[in-house]
Amino acid sequence: MPALQRSNFQKQIGGKQADLFVMRNNKGVEICAMNYGARIVSWLVPDRGGNMEDIVLGYESVQDYIDSKEPYFGAAIGRFGNRIANGKFTLDGVEYTIPINNAPNALHGGPGGFQSIVWDARQVNPATVEFRLLSKDGDQGFPGNLDVTMTYALTDDDELKISYRATTDKPTVINLTHHSFFNLHGAGNGSVNDHILTINADNYTPVSSALIPTGEIASVAGTPMDFRQPTVIGARVDADFEQLKNGAGYDHNWVLKKSGDGLQFAAKITEPKSGRVLEVRTTEPGMQFYGGNFLNASLKGKGGKTYDARTAFCFETQHFPDSPNQKNFPSTVLRPGEIYTQECVYKFYAE
Template identity: 50%
Template sequence: MKYLGVFILALLLWNCSEKKAELTILSEQDFNTTYKGEEVKLYTLENSNGLICQLTNFGARVVSLYTPNKDGNLGDVVVGYGTGDDFINKKENFFGAIIGRYGNRIGEGRFVIDETEYLLEKNDGANHLHGGSDGFHRQVWTVENQTGNEITFSLLSPDMAGGYPGNVQVQVKYQLTDANELEIEYFAETDKATVLNLTNHTYFNLKDAGKSSINDHKLTINADYYTPVDGGLIPTGELVAVAGTPFDFTSATAIGDRVDTEDDQLAKGKGYDHNWVLNVNNNEAVLAAKVEDPVSGRVMEVYTIEPGIQFYGGNFLDGTIEGKYGISVDFRGALCLETQHFPDSPNKPEFPSVKLLPGEKYHSLCIYKFK
């Protein structure tokens, strides 16, 4: 039996390599542009199984990720734009970007450290979102190192950039492993007390890169509680049990099964746009979520050392954006699973701390694993 298993694995890898020869990936030339005088480029990673990931230094973004379906055909599972100029000039939806300094929302665009109040841009109604309009997603990152399956981006965020204190040096390492994982590892240091909450904002559609809805994708989230929000999508500070609510994804459930249920929280987010409190976190990567597409047969697992995960169901996509391959990204045509500390943690002392002090080393890890 063990030889049969080896034979099947070899056959799958051979089939994947055959399908790869038929694949047309994004052109690196289409990303050769400049932003604020700095060169923007596209970089391509590949693992030994033939999986391909493409990234740009504009926002240190994931641009495309080609994985096999149940028939061995490689297809792109990432939704977004297909040229450097599109990322720069078209509507900003944070496609694939590293988010900082603070992933998610900070209430009223303010927080206090050691009795000093810091005021941030209110770019989401009365609140601050994703580091502001000129956050990490709108920066050209430096490429420090690149090999066939790994790349490291770095960025120096100066003191008071976006209203945040401290000179913060950030590194983000992407690795496409031979276990078919896209591993994202974050490192940072500061010279002044600050807050930091880094995440990745890749939009996924495991079926067809956004041509159709993700409502038939089956989702599991390893969380018994979530953080309900107010009308501005700022957590109230409560942890509420998911049991008996539309937020219960403790077993695999189609995303669309309950998304239109009459529920106050769903109404506030126009669907799912909430943070789940992960069950286990001992600073070791644990399974946070799992997505299964019944049509393509693709499965994506998400692992992290973070205490929370934001599930966003693409409720603010509206079909007005033309992305890669001429696809108009429609309502709920993509989903995000952003590993993170909780939204508005700087103003919620009961939440896990996001404070980073001089001499401390920030470290976070997110893994998207494909089967």
């Protein structure tokens, strides 16, 4: 991107060198990523007329990311995406404590999570970057030395394929995800409440006022959580519905419909004016849809644009929040000798 200067992303942090990497395909789509947080910084995609726009929120320097009150723009999330109730869980009879950073809970792996670490990175080819990290035993309170690799590959079909792999030398829990904040108008170009959303889910996991799952798997039928048919995000976001009040809007995990193994369709979102469309496929059982409710006008990003409330959305493919404390949720336990793998594909096109 012309507005981004590589030198602004080159900095020694914790004894490691941060840097900017560029991925391009043969259609002109371009993604800039940096190894501080294995983070996507910009993502240029065309509208139906071929006009390019950067559709992810972010900043123009690594220092801006370090200083930001919103630490997750574009970042890799780990060791455990989403919330863990009261920052505590028990595994094999041992209780572990994660620092509280979203009172009263631990969010996205704690305050020193993967978003705040410089990963090892290598440019595999002009369209692929591999990020690797060794999260040492006890990091943020989690057990085991966790060896993580995330590969970002931009295809000529305008897909970003994110492949995850991890191993451990001690039993641990893991829930990795990606946290780009999207706006298909372009980053900082107004509300996303006019985007039209489909989520491939009959059920979701309701949360308490502290945004921790109650343990229930609830039907979306007859509620504002039903996106099985294309629906404008803003149509029901302020409805008199307890779950929307708890999250100040949409900030919930949907239980994705699955048919066999492998990549499954999770969601589609369309911005009618530009014609830009994003589709998501994943191997994970859930997806957090977040409507940007907690963004605010104090956040100023690329080009000096303001990132106010509901000017972005996130599709975080994942296991369910607080899974280590919810016996009826799919397990997030990883043991020595096992390999954690998952894949997420974000595909863009215009119609």
